[in-house]
Amino acid sequence: MPSPSAPTLESVAARAGVSRATAGRVLAGYARVSEAAREAVLRAASELSYVPNQAARTLVTRRSGSVALVVVEPVERFFADSYFPLVLSGAQSQLAEREVQLVLVVLSTERERERFERYARGGHVDGAILVSVHGPDPLPQHLRGAGIPVVMSGRPYEESSPVPFVSADNVGGARTATRHLVERGCRRLVTVTGPMDMRVGQERLEGFRAELRAQRRRFAAGLAECGDFSVDGGRAATETLLSRWPDLDGVFAANDLMAAGALQALAAAGRSVPGQVRVVGFDDAPLAAAATPPLTTVRQPVVEMGRELARMLLALVDGADEVGNVTAPTELVERATS
Structure with a gap:
C-alpha cells in the first residue's frame, strides 16, 4: 500500500492533464496513445517520481510486462x-x-x-x-x-x-558461399549441412545445390554430410567427407562452429587451408575472425x-x-x- 505522500496514478494523470485510463495505458506500454499524451504522462511520472505497482497494473491491463x-x-x-x-x-x-x-x-x-x-x-x-x-x-x-x-x-x-x-536469406547466402569457392578454383566441393529437421539446414543445403547447378556442376548425395551446428559435429562430418572424397578441395559448412570443426579435421588429415582446401562458414560468429586461419564466412545480421x-x-x-x-x-x- 503506498504511503500517503507517495504519488498515485491519479496524481500523474492530473498533472499530465489526461484521464486516469490514458495515464494507465501510457505507463503500461500501450502503443495506441497519442504522442502528446505519452510525453505528458511520462514527464509527469518523472517529475512526481511515480513508480507503477506491477501487481495492480497486471490486474488492470491483463499483462505481465x-x-x-x-x-x-x-x-x-x-x-x-x-x-x-x-x-x-x-x-x-x-x-x-x-x-x-x-x-x-x-x-x-x-x-x-x-x-x-x-x-x-x-x-x-x-x-x-x-x-x-x-x-x-x-x-x-x-x-x-x-x-x-x-x-x-x-x-x-x-x-x-x-x-x-x-x-x-539462407538460400542466397549459401549460394554466395558456394559461388565464391567455385571462383577460387575448387573442383571437388562438399558441404557440411545443418540438421535436416530445421528449415535453416534445408535452405543452406538448397542454396549449395542450386549454385552447383548454376555452375553446371553435378550434385551427388555423397557431397553432403549432416552436422548438428556444433564443432564436434562439423569435425565428424568433415572426417566422413574426407574418407569419401580424399580429393575434396572446398568445404561449405552451414555454420561457423561446424566450419571450425572442419578446420580441425583438415589439420588432423594434413590438409593445408587454404593451400589444399578452401573453407567457408556461415554466421560470422565472433569465433570466425579468431579462428586459425581466420574464417571466410557469410554474415547474417x-x-x-x-x-x-x-x-x-x-x-x-x-x-x-x-x-x-x-x-x-x-x-x-x-x-x-x-
Whole structure:
C-alpha cells in the first residue's frame, strides 16, 4: 500500500492533464496513445517520481510486462553457440525501450517444456520468441492456442505454419558461399549441412545445390554430410567427407562452429587451408575472425534480427492482427580460409 505522500496514478494523470485510463495505458506500454499524451504522462511520472505497482497494473491491463525468449536446445548448446546470445542481445535492447522484461527460457527436456507451457498459460508472459525449433514441434501451436502471441527465429518447419518469423536469406547466402569457392578454383566441393529437421539446414543445403547447378556442376548425395551446428559435429562430418572424397578441395559448412570443426579435421588429415582446401562458414560468429586461419564466412545480421523479432512480438501483443515475415540480407566476409 503506498504511503500517503507517495504519488498515485491519479496524481500523474492530473498533472499530465489526461484521464486516469490514458495515464494507465501510457505507463503500461500501450502503443495506441497519442504522442502528446505519452510525453505528458511520462514527464509527469518523472517529475512526481511515480513508480507503477506491477501487481495492480497486471490486474488492470491483463499483462505481465514480460515476454519470453525460448531456446529449444540443450543448455550446453546455448552456451557454446554465440548465435543465441546475439539474438538475446538484439531482443533485449528492443524490449528495454518499452520497459518490457525479457525472460530467458532454455528447454532441454520434455518436463521443462511442460513446465514452461504451464507458466506461459498462467499469464506470466505476454508473448514468446521461439529460437531453434526442430521439426513439427507442437510448442508454437500450443502457445497460440492459449492466446499467447508467438514469433519464430527462422522459417517454421511446416510450410503451412501461420507463425510469423525472421530469417536470414539462407538460400542466397549459401549460394554466395558456394559461388565464391567455385571462383577460387575448387573442383571437388562438399558441404557440411545443418540438421535436416530445421528449415535453416534445408535452405543452406538448397542454396549449395542450386549454385552447383548454376555452375553446371553435378550434385551427388555423397557431397553432403549432416552436422548438428556444433564443432564436434562439423569435425565428424568433415572426417566422413574426407574418407569419401580424399580429393575434396572446398568445404561449405552451414555454420561457423561446424566450419571450425572442419578446420580441425583438415589439420588432423594434413590438409593445408587454404593451400589444399578452401573453407567457408556461415554466421560470422565472433569465433570466425579468431579462428586459425581466420574464417571466410557469410554474415547474417543476428543482433538486428533479434531486434526485429522483439518489434514483431510487441506489435502482436499490442493487438496487431498480423505482422509480415522478415528475410534479412547476407553478405560474404572474406578472410584467410579461402
